[in-house]
Every structure is written in structure tokens, then in C-alpha cells.
Amino acid sequence: xxxxxxxxxxxxxxxxxxxxxxxxxxxxxxxxxxxxxxxxxxxxxxxxxxxxxxxxxxxxxxxxxxxxxxxxxxxxxxxxxxxxxxxxxxxxxxxxxxxxxxxxxxxxxxxxxxxxxxxxxxxxxxxxxxxxxxxxxxxxxxxxxxxxxxxxxxxxxxxxxxxxxxxxxxxxxxxxxxxxxxxxxxxx
Numbered sequence: 573x574x575x576x577x578x579x580x581x582x583x584x585x586x587x588x589x590x591x592x593x594x595x596x597x598x599x600x601x602x603x604x605x606x607x608x609x610x611x612x613x614x615x616x617x618x619x620x621x622x623x624x625x626x627x628x629x630x631x632x633x634x635x636x637x638x639x640x641x642x643x644x645x646x647x648x649x650x651x652x653x654x655x656x657x658x659x660x661x662x663x664x665x666x667x668x669x670x671x672x673x674x675x676x677x678x679x680x681x682x683x684x685x686x687x688x689x690x691x692x693x694x695x696x697x698x699x700x701x702x703x704x705x706x707x708x709x710x711x712x713x714x715x716x717x718x719x720x721x722x723x724x725x726x727x728x729x730x731x732x733x734x735x736x737x738x739x740x741x742x743x744x745x746x747x748x749x750x751x752x753x754x755x756x757x758x759x760x
Contacts (some may be wrong), residue, residue, distance in 0.1 A: 577713040587726030604749035619691035625660035627697035632668040720750035
């Protein structure tokens with residue numbers, strides 16, 4: 573069975589987007605060759621990427637552009653070439669290369685995808701679907717990048733969770749730019 577990882581960046585005060593929905597702060601890290609290699613390795617790691625509508629629209633507006641190729645060719649190529657699934661009931665179509673639009677029930681669709689053969693899958697951003705899939709016990713691993721910034725206001729990653737979710741820490745990795753990656757798996 574394919575595994576599903578959620579990869580998100582959060583501020584020190586626990587927000588994944590600020591109060592206007594912006595997450596550009598998550599890409600303002602100080603120069604760090606080790607961090608850049610980590611990001612490039614993730615982008616070329618294979619497997620499908622899963623998005624909600626908002627994250628999809630943000631990613632699709634940047635990664636296929638000449639600016640993205642100039643800024644970070646390795647990540648841009650990975651983002652553009654990997655298979656992608658966007659979950660949305662409002663989008664009519666998708667234009668980003670290798671993207672499939674799913675309008676069905678989120679949890680049912682992810683259960684189906686997990687049973688298909690292939691490489692593991694990763695959710696990028698997409699806090700609303702992360703919260704829903706975590707509550708449905710469909711996320712196998714949670715990778716949180718804690719960024720050394722305080723936003724003051726914003727949305728938490730599990731906003732709307734209706735029950736307590738317990739996770740166990742399985743790994744940590746820190747970088748010179750102050751970012752810390754915390755890896756969790758569901759407890760129990």
C-alpha cells in the first residue's frame with residue numbers, strides 16, 4: 573500500500589499561513605546549501621503530489637514559469653514532471669502538466685489512491701485537506717518544517733479538527749538557517 577506524507581511549513585507560533593492566507597514567508601529562509609539540497613532532493617524524489625485547490629493554484633502559477641526555472645531549475649523540473657492530483661469541487665479543469673482533477677469525496681479518493689500500485693504520495697501545503705485526512709487516519713507521516721519566524725496571526729494546520737490526534741516523533745533534522753524538520757507518525 574502506498575504511504576501518504578503531509579509536508580508543511582509552520583511558524584514558531586504554529587501557523588502554516590498568515591492571517592491573509594499568504595505563505596511566502598515560508599520561502600524566505602537565509603541561504604543554506606544543506607537546506608537547498610534537502611529541498612531539491614524532495615522535489616526529485618518521485619511519487620505523486622496531492623493538493624487542495626488553493627495550494628494547487630499557487631503552485632501552478634509559479635512552478636511552470638521561466639522565473640521558477642531560473643530560480644531553482646531542479647525543484648521546478650521535479651514539480652512540473654511529478655504526477656499531481658488536485659482535490660476540488662469548484663475547479664473546472666487543470667492545466668499544469670501531469671495534473672489530474674479529483675472532484676469525488678476526498679477520503680474515498682485517497683483510500684483508492686493508496687491502494688493503487690506506485691510510489692508514495694506527498695501532500696504539499698493544503699491545510700484543509702491535511703486536517704481532513706489526518707482525522708480520517710489516512711496520513712502515514714507528517715513532516716513539519718518549523719521556520720524561525722513569528723506571524724502573530726494566521727491559520728493552524730489542523731484548524732477544524734474535531735478530535736484529538738496523537739502523533740509520535742520519529743526524527744528531527746536541523747539546518748543552519750534555523751529551520752527544523754520534525755517527522756511524526758500517528759501514535760497508536
